[in-house]
Amino acid sequence: MTTYRRRRDFARTAEPRGGETSGTGDRFVVQRHRARRRHYDLRLEHDGALLSWAVPKGPTLDPAVRRIAVRVEDHPLEYADFEGTIPAGEYGGGDVIVWDRGTWTPGEDDPAAALEAGTLHFELHGEKLRGHFVLVRRGETQWLLLHKRDEHAVDDWDPEHHPVSVKSGRTNEQVAAAPEAMWRGDLPADRAEIRLRPSWRPPTDDELAELAALGQKGTWTLQGERIKLTNLDKVLFPGRDGEDPITKRELIGYHARIAPVMLPYLADRALNSHRFPRGVDAPGFWHKKAPSHAPDWLRTWTYPGADADDVQRYIVPDSPAALAWLANYAALELHPWTSPIDDVEHPSWALFDIDPGERTSFDDVLTLARLHRAAMEHLGVLGKPKVTGQRGIQIWVPIAPRYSYAETREWVEKVSRAVGNTVPELVSWAWSRSERRGLARLDYTQNVLSKTLVAPYSARPRPGAPVSVPLEWDELDDPDLTPDRWTLRTVGDRVAERGDPFAELLDQRQTLPPV
Structure with missing residues (x-):
């Protein structure tokens, strides 16, 4: 730990200095770390510290691949569960996710002696990484990491195809955009984690x-x-x-x-x-x-x-x-509600609701949603779509809580009318459904105190329990997309694989540009 502490200014860095935490003795963690260069940090708990290697291209289950692994200083046990950001300008500045974790079993009775000799065999029992791995020294700090051909080996297995944290279900980009915690290096390690916003754990x-x-x-x-x-x-x-x-x-x-x-x-x-x-x-x-x-x-x-x-x-x-x-x-x-209870007069979301009519096909809904994408890009505004779980699509835009509902609705109406005027054959502005001639309505009137849209991940009252699911913009071009594609039985797999696309919106406080 001496080298670790010497390289960090604990009055400034967000990493813990290491304390008296006792571990289980057999934990491992792989953290995906975007600093000056993206890499993966492999850490094996041993003798009160985390033995650490930086693996630029990440561990793999492919037994034909040898990965370079650079030995770095041991890290404190408190670092094993760290997911968040390290300030720019500090050692390791960037964002970190817990990419994989579990337990490890050394192949030798004395792993310290095996490391000294230059070859360490070990088994990983993680959520992504499993099976027999070997670390082989090839220089003063450079090692090779490889997976033996066993029952857990998978040819062509690429860690970049599995980018989501096993701790939070989020990607590095989402953690960087909305970190839930930071580390205070000037505090004891057992108090170094400062929560920035609430987080919740699933049931056991x-x-x-x-x-x-x-x-x-x-x-x-x-x-x-x-x-x-x-x-x-x-x-x-x-x-x-x-x-x-x-x-x-x-x-x-x-x-x-x-x-x-x-x-x-x-x-x-x-x-x-x-x-x-x-x-x-x-x-x-x-x-x-x-x-x-x-x-x-x-x-x-x-x-x-x-x-x-x-x-x-x-x-x-x-x-x-x-x-x-x-x-x-x-x-x-x-x-x-669109506004929080501590400031109910000022919404923190501006909502666009594409409400299809009887004659509106889902292709028409997608056309309207893509036009909203173009509008957001033109205005320089960050927002994202979600399928409703029924027939429509909504676009949620995070905004600074400084605008009244009237101001927010006026802005949304201007953008909606600009979109609608581009394809007037698809849109009706009539209030009642009977007067819309089966056309879609771009409903800006949802931006009113106590008027609401369905929450992300809420079920809808339809057979199979379809769910309203946030999307990335490029998913609008997926030929398999339907508004009720995911149900409460299938959306968990999506979240585990892709995370929550709306997560990066949560801490955004945007001003509304002129339209």
Whole structure:
């Protein structure tokens, strides 16, 4: 650790100096690190520190490939779980994700002696990397890293095809755009991590097993909160394409698992929910008021501007347990306010809603969405699309909370009309659906206090439980894209593979340019 400390100014750098943390003795981590050059850091826990190598092209499961691995100074154990940014100008300045992690088993009784001799055999038991690896020294600091041909070997396996963090489900770009934590090198290592915004963890396997083992009703303990669950085998969604129907139990599990990526769009915002206690085959109803029987741990908020006959107290979801409770309440659709509760008069999102008519094909919706992409590029504004899970597409634009709803709506209307005027044969500005002649409406009127659009990753009341999913702009050109492509059973795989495209929008505070 002496070399590590000598190379860092702990009054300035965001990395920890190393403390008295005790590890398990067998952890490994690979961090994807974009500093002056992108590389992967392989770290093996041994004798109270992390033995470390920088691997420029990353580890691979391909046994035909030899990777250069440069031995660097040992790192402190506290660094094993670090994901965030290191300030520019500091040693290692850039962004870091936990690309893979797990445990390792040395192939020799004395790994220190094996390293000294120049060859270390070891097994990795990670989420991405598995099997028999070897490090072979080829110079003072230069080593070769290779994977032996075993049952875990995969020809042509490229780490760049698996860019998502196993800790957060985010990419380096998303972490750089919206870091959740920073390190204070001037603090002891056990207090070096400073949270920049909330983060949430999914349920454990044991917690999910407990949910699965409950009968028709029971009490589920999720992350310390006790949730009374009822009618768990009630069918809420019929199956789609021959699949089994979806029960309340499955919706509860989905809400708990998707919470880490869904809650950033709900926390600190009042919620309007669309409830279907009898399932989506029966009419649902909108619900805003926090019920009197809500548990004490469920966060609520009293709207100070409410009239006497308006809803006074709203639910503010802020935990996986809150989302699970809402699912048990048959709140299938979750619609957060556009403004946070600490400044309700100033929205932090400007919303574009492409609402298709009866004659509008999905190709027409895509044409309109691509025109919005061109408009955003022309204006120099960062925003991204999401499919609604039904027929349409929305574009969400993060804005500085300095504009009134009226100013935000006026700006969105100007952009919408510029888009609509480009293809007038696709768009109607009539208010009522009956007057639109089956054409699409670009609905800028959603930008009003307490008026809402469906949250990212919320299910929709349709067979199969399709989900509203954020996209990258280039996905609009995917020939397989449909507005209801992902369901609550499949969207988890997408998030694990691609992360959350909206994550980089969360901490943006944009001014609205003239139109």
